[in-house]
Amino acid sequence: MRYAALRGNDAMVSILITTYNSANVLKTCLESVLQQDYPDREIILVDNASSDGTRAVLQEFERECGQEFERECGGKFERRLRVIYNETNRGFAAGQNQAIAQAHGDWLFSLNPDVMLKPDFLSTLLGAARSRRIGALCGKLLRWKPGASDERSHTIDSTGIYFLRNLRHMDRGSDQMDRGQYERRELVFGATGAAALYRRIMVEDISAGGEFFDEDFFAYREDADVAWRAQLMGWSCLYVPEAIAWHVRRVTPERFRQLPEEINRHSIKNRFLMRAKNISASLYLRLLIPITARDLLILGYCMLLNRRLLSGLSLFWSKRESIREKRRWVQSHRRVSESELVRWFDNHPHSIPADSRG
Numbered sequence: 001m002r003y004a005a006l007r008g009n010d011a012m013v014s015i016l017i018t019t020y021n022s023a024n025v026l027k028t029c030l031e032s033v034l035q036q037d038y039p040d041r042e043i044i045l046v047d048n049a050s051s052d053g054t055r056a057v058l059q060e061f062e063r064e065c066g067q068e069f070e071r072e073c074g075g076k077f078e079r080r081l082r083v084i085y086n087e088t089n090r091g092f093a094a095g096q097n098q099a100i101a102q103a104h105g106d107w108l109f110s111l112n113p114d115v116m117l118k119p120d121f122l123s124t125l126l127g128a129a130r131s132r133r134i135g136a137l138c139g140k141l142l143r144w145k146p147g148a149s150d151e152r153s154h155t156i157d158s159t160g161i162y163f164l165r166n167l168r169h170m171d172r173g174s175d176q177m178d179r180g181q182y183e184r185r186e187l188v189f190g191a192t193g194a195a196a197l198y199r200r201i202m203v204e205d206i207s208a209g210g211e212f213f214d215e216d217f218f219a220y221r222e223d224a225d226v227a228w229r230a231q232l233m234g235w236s237c238l239y240v241p242e243a244i245a246w247h248v249r250r251v252t253p254e255r256f257r258q259l260p261e262e263i264n265r266h267s268i269k270n271r272f273l274m275r276a277k278n279i280s281a282s283l284y285l286r287l288l289i290p291i292t293a294r295d296l297l298i299l300g301y302c303m304l305l306n307r308r309l310l311s312g313l314s315l316f317w318s319k320r321e322s323i324r325e326k327r328r329w330v331q332s333h334r335r336v337s338e339s340e341l342v343r344w345f346d347n348h349p350h351s352i353p354a355d356s357r358g
Contacts, residue, residue, distance in 0.1 A: 013041040013122055013197075014105030018095030022113035023053035025248060029113045030061055032245075038122040044102050046084045046095040058083050091218035092193075093211075100203065100212055108203055110223075112194040114248035116144055116152070124243040125197050128185065135202030135235030136227070138191030139243025142178060154178045157247045160188030160239045161227050162349040165287050166294035167275055169224040172239075172349045174249075186351040188239045189344045190227020194247045202235050208329045214273075216319045216326075220263065221270035228278045231341060232334040238354060268298065268312030273319060277327045282338055287345060 015033055019026060033043060043065075047058055062083055082102055086095070096110055107129075109122065125137045141157040158171035159182040171192055173182050191197070193213075203212050206229045213222045227237065275284075275291075284291065302309045316323075344350050 011040065011106035011126070012104060013038060013107045013109050013126070014099075014103035015041055015043045015109045015111055016046075016096055016099035016103065017043070017111050017113055018046045018048060018092050018099065019050060019054050019058070019113045020048040020089055020092075020095075021050045021052040021054060023050070023057055025114045026054060026057045027061075028116050029111070030057075032115075032117040032119075032121075033111070034065070035119045036117065036122050037119050038126065041122070042080045042082075042104060044082050044084070044099040046086065046098050048086050048089040048091070048095050055085065058085075091215065093213035093217050093219065093222045094215045096213050097211055097215065103200075106200050108198045108200055110193050110196045110198065112247065114144075115141070115195050116246045117195070118244045121195070121243045121245055122197070125240055128238060128240045128243075129197075129199070131236070131238075133234075133236050134238045135199045135205075135230055136191045136237040137197040137243075138188070138237065138239055139195065139245055140178070140182060140239075140241045141192065141195060141245050141247045144246030144248050152246045156182070157249050158192040158194070159241070160186075160237065160349075160351070161190040161192055161224055162351075163189060163224075163228075163345045164290070164347055165345050166290035167271070167279075167287065167345070168294060169221070170349075172351075182239075183241050185241065185354040186239045187236050187354055188349075188351050189231065190224060190237050193223030193226070195245050196223060202230060206230055206233050206235070206333075208326050214277075214326065216273060216322055217270045218266050220266050221274055225270075225274045225278070228274065229330060231344065232278065232330065232336055234335040239351070264306075264309055265312040265315060268302070268309060269315040269319075271298070272313070272316045273323060276316075276323050277330050280331070280338060283342060283345070286342065 017029070045058060047055055062081070065081055084098055084102070100108060107126065121139060125139060129137055138158070138160050140159055143153045143155040143157050145153065154177055156173035156176045156178050159173045161169055162172055163169050172188065206212070206226070208214070208229070212226065214225055217225065230237065
């Protein structure tokens, strides 16, 4: 593995990676992390009881990187690289929260193990973070098909998150060929959690009950929940097209029927959980027709084609006390008016030129 220098006087970035059966992509991801040209960073890895060889990759990474990190960091190995091995699969949200609790950085970089970064990804994002109102940043993610050919495509994976009027959240530009249509720095609703850079001050500001990523989600949609909560509290997300990475997209709307039932159950549960926490009564009424139409479509699919997915609603109901407490916290801490927020819920991706809000 190659190593970039770790010395520097810039703000520290904590790179946070939660793994679960990620052996086939993890080494490439870690290589790209080590090759970042941003100097001051630490790496915190959390493994959720993988059974596919991921732990062997992590142990090799510790052995190979430990001495190098000690030399580069003046003996501060524990400060720069830590690997946590969970005995059970606690989920992505809890794993990332574990990493956050260990992090020293001024910026927290949530990274999926199936992402490969260009060497200047972090430095490009941080160079764009001039306004204190920017709480999150994201780059341009393109599709990656790992394997013998290691295909890095020009198909867009994400240029930020947006919401439709029916509360379905989407990735801007997903499945489009990259022809330069997303080359402007813009404020977007939020960053996809595959490669999202968060300002620590924002993380602390919007964490409800000590949780930045809501652990009731377990996995899936937690990045959209974070984005919604951040918007409610007045934080902005900046899309920086010069920062480029490649992502293996496993969960797409088109593959819904082929996905494991556990994923789809969590997806259904989290759709209703996110809404219950974050939406106001007035916004819900304003969007009532498209929301109801989407709900009926989901319920109809479950009733007619796969009744086992109705257990996702049972999971949601089982979290009702926790949801009630978190909703109370979110709504009592919101700082943004309804008129400011409603523009983000549209059937076309909404964005704001980065220079229009200072």
